[in-house]
Amino acid sequence: MLIAVSWRNIWRSKTRSLVVITAITLGIMAGVFSTAFMKGMMDKRIETAIRTELSNIQIHDSLYRKTSELRYYMQGGDLLARKIDTMSHVAGVTRRIIVQSMVSSAETGAGVKIMGIHPDDEKQVTDIAEKIVEGKYFEGIKRNPIVIGQKLAGKLNVRVRSKVVITLQDLDNNLTAGAFRVAGIYKTSNTVYDESNVFVRYEDLARLTDMPAGACHEIAIRVDNDQYTVPVQQSVKKIAPGLEVLNWKQISPEMSYVTAVMNQYMYIFIMIILLALLFGIINTMLMVILERHKEIGMLLAIGMSRARIFSMIIIETVLLSLTGGLTGIILGTLLSKYFEVHYIDLSMFGKGLEQLGYSSLVNTCIEPEMVVSVTIMVIFTGIIAAIYPAWKAIRYDPAEALRIE
Amino acid sequence: MNIIEIKDLVKIYDTSEIKVTAVDHIDLTFEKGEFSAVVGPSGSGKTTFLNLLGGLDRPTAGQVIIDGVDLWSLRPRQITDFRLRNIGFVFQSYNLLPVLTALENVEFIMHLQGWPKAEREKRARELLEAVGLGDRLHSRPGKLSGGQQQRVAVARALASKPKFILADEPTANLDSHATENPLDIMEKLNREEGITFIFSTHDARVVKKARRVITLEDGKVISDDNK
Numbered sequence: 001m002l003i004a005v006s007w008r009n010i011w012r013s014k015t016r017s018l019v020v021i022t023a024i025t026l027g028i029m030a031g032v033f034s035t036a037f038m039k040g041m042m043d044k045r046i047e048t049a050i051r052t053e054l055s056n057i058q059i060h061d062s063l064y065r066k067t068s069e070l071r072y073y074m075q076g077g078d079l080l081a082r083k084i085d086t087m088s089h090v091a092g093v094t095r096r097i098i099v100q101s102m103v104s105s106a107e108t109g110a111g112v113k114i115m116g117i118h119p120d121d122e123k124q125v126t127d128i129a130e131k132i133v134e135g136k137y138f139e140g141i142k143r144n145p146i147v148i149g150q151k152l153a154g155k156l157n158v159r160v161r162s163k164v165v166i167t168l169q170d171l172d173n174n175l176t177a178g179a180f181r182v183a184g185i186y187k188t189s190n191t192v193y194d195e196s197n198v199f200v201r202y203e204d205l206a207r208l209t210d211m212p213a214g215a216c217h218e219i220a221i222r223v224d225n226d227q228y229t230v231p232v233q234q235s236v237k238k239i240a241p242g243l244e245v246l247n248w249k250q251i252s253p254e255m256s257y258v259t260a261v262m263n264q265y266m267y268i269f270i271m272i273i274l275l276a277l278l279f280g281i282i283n284t285m286l287m288v289i290l291e292r293h294k295e296i297g298m299l300l301a302i303g304m305s306r307a308r309i310f311s312m313i314i315i316e317t318v319l320l321s322l323t324g325g326l327t328g329i330i331l332g333t334l335l336s337k338y339f340e341v342h343y344i345d346l347s348m349f350g351k352g353l354e355q356l357g358y359s360s361l362v363n364t365c366i367e368p369e370m371v372v373s374v375t376i377m378v379i380f381t382g383i384i385a386a387i388y389p390a391w392k393a394i395r396y397d398p399a400e401a402l403r404i405e
Numbered sequence: 406m407n408i409i410e411i412k413d414l415v416k417i418y419d420t421s422e423i424k425v426t427a428v429d430h431i432d433l434t435f436e437k438g439e440f441s442a443v444v445g446p447s448g449s450g451k452t453t454f455l456n457l458l459g460g461l462d463r464p465t466a467g468q469v470i471i472d473g474v475d476l477w478s479l480r481p482r483q484i485t486d487f488r489l490r491n492i493g494f495v496f497q498s499y500n501l502l503p504v505l506t507a508l509e510n511v512e513f514i515m516h517l518q519g520w521p522k523a524e525r526e527k528r529a530r531e532l533l534e535a536v537g538l539g540d541r542l543h544s545r546p547g548k549l550s551g552g553q554q555q556r557v558a559v560a561r562a563l564a565s566k567p568k569f570i571l572a573d574e575p576t577a578n579l580d581s582h583a584t585e586n587p588l589d590i591m592e593k594l595n596r597e598e599g600i601t602f603i604f605s606t607h608d609a610r611v612v613k614k615a616r617r618v619i620t621l622e623d624g625k626v627i628s629d630d631n632k
Contacts, residue, residue, distance in 0.1 A: 001509075002515045008504035301461055303415035303489020303565070304517055305482065399462040402496060402573075403452075 024324025032332025040365035055220035077216035089228040092124025095216035099395035101168035105156035116205025135160035135184035145183035149194025285389035297401020306394040317386030325378030336366040409435040414467035427453040429624035442615035450603035450624040493562030493570035500553040501546040508542040532560035569601035
């Protein structure tokens with residue numbers, strides 16, 4: 001009965017309650033949507049990082065990542081890759097020779113990471129082949145084709161079929177160079193990546209660096225679902241003793257750190273919204289109990305305990321907050337669900353976002369855990385907002401309250 | 406049989422500027438089944454007296470003993486519970502909950518007492534029928550006349566099965582035609598069911614029906630007449 005009374009009390013002053021409910025609705029809707037937007041942006045960044053840059057798991061010689069030296073390659077990488085390819089949940093495996101070196105055009109040069117890849121295997125692991133914006137992915141050029149990023153192409157002032165020269169030290173530390181012709185130009189959502197990574201065929205780079213047959217610096221593994229990354233990593237470790245087997249979180253800890261920090265930011269953001277709403281709710285409830293001074297006096301007089309009156313105010317405030325909160329959550333969720341399948345186009349900020357590695361086309365991502373957390377936070381806000389007005393209400397003196405005309 | 410004993414009751418309002426003695430050394434007893442009116446001019450202490458009797462205001466000195474319980478020796482929480490279970494109130498401005506129907510208003514006090522839903526609904530219906538509002542069970546106070554609201558208030562006061570009912574100026578907001586009805590009902594309940602009513606009033610119609618009239622002036626009992 002107390003809940004029924006509290007609920008009906010909310011609608012005694014419809015306009016006032018609707019103003020508060022609308023404020024809560026808009027605040028929570030904005031909070032839920034912003035959170036889903038930020039989460040979607042982060043997920044997209046991680047997905048891009050895995051799909052384009054990192055893959056799920058990488059294997060290296062234990063000293064390679066520390067030194068980036070050519071000599072720390074894995075012997076028999078081809079056999080290992082074939083074994084891994086047969087494991088469950090492995091969607092693709094590719095081997096790479098990696099050299100940190102220089103690429104030059106007729107006009108200028110740039111320091112880059114040159115990756116010698118097997119184009120068909122690479123397609124199973126990364127999506128560079130899908131990011132080609134000019135030319136073709138290792139097609140159209142028979143001898144020494146190279147695929148470079150759009151940003152680098154602009155910097156070197158080269159186009160498809162232009163010639164570039166790669167200068168590097170081979171395994172014996174001899175300076176050597178190779179002429180390559182641009183077969184394709186790719187563009188990812190990360191301009192820094194585009195500027196500093198070029199792809200050539202494995203055999204061309206192996207020949208240039210004098211690498212032994214089957215050797216490689218990196219084996220990249222793509223897993224069909226990220227939840228299997230760690231189990232697959234454990235299985236790979238068993239068949240690759242002495243090698244460094246890392247998942248993407250270990251390779252790029254800043255990426256998982258940013259995710260964790262972003263989650264915290266989301267909650268802080270919602271809390272700031274709720275804090276602002278809290279004072280609005282307190283103000284409304286103070287007006288409510290002031291208006292009902294005499295009525296509260298009557299309830300005390302007929303024998304309603306102060307604890308019950310306290311509860312009644314708490315319930316009323318929580319119901320008021322929840323009405324706005326749930327409406328906001330539903331609207332925010334619907335809006336977020338819509339943008340889960342329809343892109344939000346931020347291309348007007350695209351340049352800045354791409355420099356940070358973020359795509360300018362964002363899909364939102366709403367998680368049930370987040371919806372539950374926000375609901376709990378709204379209830380909690382309602383309770384906090386009710387405490388002071390409820391405390392004031394139970395301080396009323398019934399005899400004095402009943403004297404009010 | 407005495408159900409209320411008032412011993413040397415004093416209430417002084419002590420502000421920083423002035424001391425006002427609202428109730429001045431009153432000794433009275435009320436028996437079960439009384440239909441009594443406390444009368445006196447404005448400021449004579451009627452309402453304060455009823456508040457002290459009903460456990461709403463703490464006396465400066467003296468005792469209010471209800472059915473052997475010294476009311477003001479109880480802790481505040483116990484006094485609230487005592488009011489809930491032993492004292493019925495009818496107020497001048499009815500003071501019904503506007504969001505509840507007549508039936509729910511009567512049920513509410515039984516809900517506070519912990520009655521099961523079915524029983525309290527049955528009793529509330531019976532009481533509203535007894536006060537002549539059987540056809541207005543589901544009307545909210547805003548849809549009822551002043552007299553009808555006061556009858557709901559009487560039913561609410563009876564619902565908790567109190568030892569006595571305190572009615573503070575129950576007819577003050579009612580016109581002459583409306584006054585008779587709630588007053589007649591209270592008189593009938595008193596006569597037929599032996600329910601004790603104590604009014605504070607300066608309404609001649611109430612005084613006329615009361616069987617005992619206690620007159621206060623400056624907080625003192627100046628006459629106590631049984632008719």
